[in-house]
Amino acid sequence: METFATSLTIFVLALFVGFEVITKVPPILHTPLMSGSNAISGITLVGALISAGTQATVLTSVLGFIAVAFATVNVVGGFLVTHRMLRMFKKKE
Amino acid sequence: MSPVPVQIVYLICAVLFILGLKRLSRPRTAVAGNQMGAAAMLLAVVVTLLDRRIISYEIIIAGLITGAAAGILLAVKIKMTAMPQLVGLFNGLGGGASALVAGAALLELVSLQGGSRSPGPTFIVATSFSGIVGAVTFWGSAVAFGKLQGLVTGKAVQFSGQNAVKLILLMISLALGVWLFFSPMSGSLYWAMLLFSSLLGVFLVIAIGGADMPVVIALLNSYSGLAAAATGFVLSNNLLIISGSLVGAAGLILTNIMCKAMNRSLRNVLFGGVGRALSVKAEEEEMYAGKVKSATAEEIAMMLDGAGRVVVVPGYGMAVAQAQHAVRDLMNLLEARGSVVEFAIHPVAGRMPGHMNVLLAEADIPYEKLREMDEINTTMEQVDVAIVLGANDVVNPLARSRSGTPLAGMPIIDVDKARTVIVLKRSLGAGFSGVPNPLFAADNTLMYYGDGKKAILDLIAALKEI
Numbered sequence: 216m217e218t219f220a221t222s223l224t225i226f227v228l229a230l231f232v233g234f235e236v237i238t239k240v241p242p243i244l245h246t247p248l249m250s251g252s253n254a255i256s257g258i259t260l261v262g263a264l265i266s267a268g269t270q271a272t273v274l275t276s277v278l279g280f281i282a283v284a285f286a287t288v289n290v291v292g293g294f295l296v297t298h299r300m301l302r303m304f305k306k307k308e
Numbered sequence: 309m310s311p312v313p314v315q316i317v318y319l320i321c322a323v324l325f326i327l328g329l330k331r332l333s334r335p336r337t338a339v340a341g342n343q344m345g346a347a348a349m350l351l352a353v354v355v356t357l358l359d360r361r362i363i364s365y366e367i368i369i370a371g372l373i374t375g376a377a378a379g380i381l382l383a384v385k386i387k388m389t390a391m392p393q394l395v396g397l398f399n400g401l402g403g404g405a406s407a408l409v410a411g412a413a414l415l416e417l418v419s420l421q422g423g424s425r426s427p428g429p430t431f432i433v434a435t436s437f438s439g440i441v442g443a444v445t446f447w448g449s450a451v452a453f454g455k456l457q458g459l460v461t462g463k464a465v466q467f468s469g470q471n472a473v474k475l476i477l478l479m480i481s482l483a484l485g486v487w488l489f490f491s492p493m494s495g496s497l498y499w500a501m502l503l504f505s506s507l508l509g510v511f512l513v514i515a516i517g518g519a520d521m522p523v524v525i526a527l528l529n530s531y532s533g534l535a536a537a538a539t540g541f542v543l544s545n546n547l548l549i550i551s552g553s554l555v556g557a558a559g560l561i562l563t564n565i566m567c568k569a570m571n572r573s574l575r576n577v578l579f580g581g582v583g584r585a586l587s588v589k590a591e592e593e594e595m596y597a598g599k600v601k602s603a604t605a606e607e608i609a610m611m612l613d614g615a616g617r618v619v620v621v622p623g624y625g626m627a628v629a630q631a632q633h634a635v636r637d638l639m640n641l642l643e644a645r646g647s648v649v650e651f652a653i654h655p656v657a658g659r660m661p662g663h664m665n666v667l668l669a670e671a672d673i674p675y676e677k678l679r680e681m682d683e684i685n686t687t688m689e690q691v692d693v694a695i696v697l698g699a700n701d702v703v704n705p706l707a708r709s710r711s712g713t714p715l716a717g718m719p720i721i722d723v724d725k726a727r728t729v730i731v732l733k734r735s736l737g738a739g740f741s742g743v744p745n746p747l748f749a750a751d752n753t754l755m756y757y758g759d760g761k762k763a764i765l766d767l768i769a770a771l772k773e774i
Contacts, residue, residue, distance in 0.1 A: 219430040229550040233557025240333040245662025252558040258551040266412035268362030278412040285405035287375025294346040295383035
């Protein structure tokens with residue numbers, strides 16, 4: 216239960232940090248912010264790597280493979296497309 | 309729980325994510341912010357690969373290569389008009405991955421302990437939560453993708469009692485989660501729960517119309533973060549918890565901005581069922597009868613020649629007609645003739661938050677020419693010609709009245725206050741809200757019928773002849 220309390224504390228505090236850090240985003244950045252934060256949600260890749268690598272059972276390996284692939288699309292595609300969009304804004308300056 | 313040095317590195321990654329998001333929300337630092345996020349992700353992956361629990365790398369490498377190849381291909385090839393689908397797809401994959409990781413963690417525990425020791429309550433609650441949110445995100449995003457891509461009808465699919473169906477599906481999913489709590493060794497319960505949550509995800513999004521997709525995409529973005537955070541609880545991984553809740557917060561902020569821009573509550577968007585076609589034919593005929601004036605390209609060119617200030621109000625219709633580049637040429641031509649051209653952007657223009665800005669940027673329309681709704685409305689009286697291009701509901705004056713229509717109270721761009729309004733449209737048809745638009749029949753409005761791109765090209769040709 217102690218871990219749970221610690222985890223919950225971290226979770227709630229991080230939510231507040233998120234709200235504080237991202238307030239007043241100008242409309243031009245709405246789309247990049249969304250795709251960029253979306254890429255960050257691919258952090259679940261870290262968990263997927265462990266699942267895929269421990270080889271506990273065949274099924275967990277299969278699930279791990281799918282999870283790694285899904286999360287990697289999310290991460291790589293997300294950061295890359297965000298970069299592409301931001302460059303598009305930038306070239307006009 | 310990971311060893312302390314790994315946890316320290318994870319903490320550094322979390323800090324980098326926070327700083328990255330902060331920079332990503334300021335125009336000057338956005339590129340650096342995104343790169344910072346990417347660097348933190350790379351660091352997190354590398355340090356995780358050193359984990360002693362990993363005994364084989366074949367599957368990992370195969371997964372990484374498959375995912376990276378698909379991700380790069382999608383990110384490089386995607387057209388900006390299709391950006392909402394792509395972000396929807398990425399959301400779904402992230403949410404799906406979280407649900408699978410939680411499932412694998414459960415199976416692993418069952419197989420390793422052989423039922424000798426029950427996992428802790430936190431573990432099971434978090435696993436259930438991750439599974440439900442992850443599955444809803446995956447299937448909800450899949451349906452949103454289908455709608456935006458035109459594979460599934462863009463209309464709100466509604467039937468009586470559908471909210472009851474959603475509630476029942478949610479209840480069953482939760483009940484299976486509770487059951488899992490009491491008999492954690494039966495892993496099949498988890499998959500049954502995923503099945504019902506998946507159905508819930510489908511039903512949730514299929515009932516929402518195409519025009520409300522900005523809200524849905526933003527909300528699913530938030531869900532994908534929450535699913536990752538829940539998986540963090542499952543694995544006792546603080547980095548997942550922190551990053552997940554950051555994304556959850558970002559998604560909620562954008563959801564809120566979108567709801568405000570439509571003057572609707574989130575509940576109304578999700579369960580209210582706006583997007584239904586209203587039968588307003590009679591009202592429409594009365595409103596338009598004998599009052600609608602139309603003009604040809606030549607007449608409009610004449611009007612634009614010598615106009616001091618021109619404002620273009622683009623809607624998603626412009627993007628559908630692929631007219632952005634033609635509009636840019638028109639802008640350049642008008643500016644060369646001494647007019648000032650600006651673009652008025654409604655917050656929900658397009659199919660995801662900020663979509664219109666991206667579409668115009670892609671067409672090389674400078675950012676300095678884009679005006680936010682509140683900014684342009686203060687000076688609308690001084691606008692000589694306002695050109696409404698593929699937008700409808702966001703310029704409907706009926707929204708100012710407080711009751712009666714689905715648009716009531718939605719903030720709009722006050723084009724009707726401009727000296728002359730030109731509405732470029734195929735027909736007098738209503739927008740997504742189904743509400744007829746009195747702007748079309750206003751004294752200072754001229755309808756210019758045609759396909760967006762061709763009509764603009766005709767206009768350019770006519771202007772050049774003057």
